[in-house]
Amino acid sequence: MTRSNSIILIGMPGAGKSTIGVLLAKEIARDFVDTDLLIQTHVGKTLQDIINEAGHMHLRELEEATLLQLQGDYHVVATGGSAVYSDAAMQFLRSLGQVVYLALPEDDLVERIDNMTRRGIAKPEEQSFSELYAERVPLYEKYADITINCYAKTPAEIVAEVIYREGGKYAEVDA
Numbered sequence: 001m002t003r004s005n006s007i008i009l010i011g012m013p014g015a016g017k018s019t020i021g022v023l024l025a026k027e028i029a030r031d032f033v034d035t036d037l038l039i040q041t042h043v044g045k046t047l048q049d050i051i052n053e054a055g056h057m058h059l060r061e062l063e064e065a066t067l068l069q070l071q072g073d074y075h076v077v078a079t080g081g082s083a084v085y086s087d088a089a090m091q092f093l094r095s096l097g098q099v100v101y102l103a104l105p106e107d108d109l110v111e112r113i114d115n116m117t118r119r120g121i122a123k124p125e126e127q128s129f130s131e132l133y134a135e136r137v138p139l140y141e142k143y144a145d146i147t148i149n150c151y152a153k154t155p156a157e158i159v160a161e162v163i164y165r166e167g168g169k170y171a172e173v174d175a
């Protein structure tokens with residue numbers, strides 16, 4: 001397995017990882033996995049219920065365990081926004097392929113997230129979204145092989161840019 005087999009999407013909640021991931025997987029004929037759905041089906045609860053019942057640190061632990069068990073060859077992987085808190089998980093994901101950071105300004109994220117309190121964001125209650133953004137952006141930048149500025153771009157434009165930045169090799173190699 002070479003490092004470039006899979007594409008792993010990281011970024012803030014609302015950045016578009018799940019939306020772009022499934023479109024990208026379809027475009028380049030890869031399997032798609034959304035690690036949030038893996039956690040939910042494994043535990044049988046929504047992410048918000050997990051946080052409410054056991055706290056956001058427990059969700060981060062479940063997320064780390066889920067990421068470390070990924071069978072990620074020739075996949076597009078949409079991670080949850082809190083994946084970058086686990087260095088072990090991020091190093092593992094980097095071994096599966098290229099890590100792509102979907103970057104979006106804070107204001108645009110807030111505009112998109114209409115269910116902030118039900119979405120299951122893994123943060124302490126007292127931490128503001130602004131503080132969370134400031135804490136996480138350096139982590140996304142640290143682990144990213146490629147950063148896509150998603151500001152004012154449609155999902156189709158972002159998918160095309162990911163493919164272009166990756167060298168557009170998928171159709172030739174994998175079709």
Ligand SMILES: Nc1ncnc2c1ncn2[C@@H]1O[C@H](COP(=O)(O)OP(=O)(O)O)[C@@H](O)[C@H]1O
Nearest residue numbers: 012013014015016017018019020112153154155
């Ligand atoms: N490029 C885009 N332009 C406008 N809205 C988008 C775009 N990408 C995603 N969205 C919307 O933003 C919201 C969050 O997207 P989602 O894929 O769930 O993000 P994430 O998985 O990163 O949290 C959804 O309502 C989705 O339809």
Ligand SMILES: O=C(O)C1=C[C@@H](OP(=O)(O)O)[C@@H](O)[C@H](O)C1
Nearest residue numbers: 013014047080081082120121122
């Ligand atoms: O950013 C976060 O703390 C989280 C984002 C969610 O995923 P999305 O990034 O897909 O919204 C989910 O993984 C989890 O509830 C925690």
Ligand SMILES: [Mg+2]
Nearest residue numbers: 017018036078
């Ligand atoms: Mg998502």
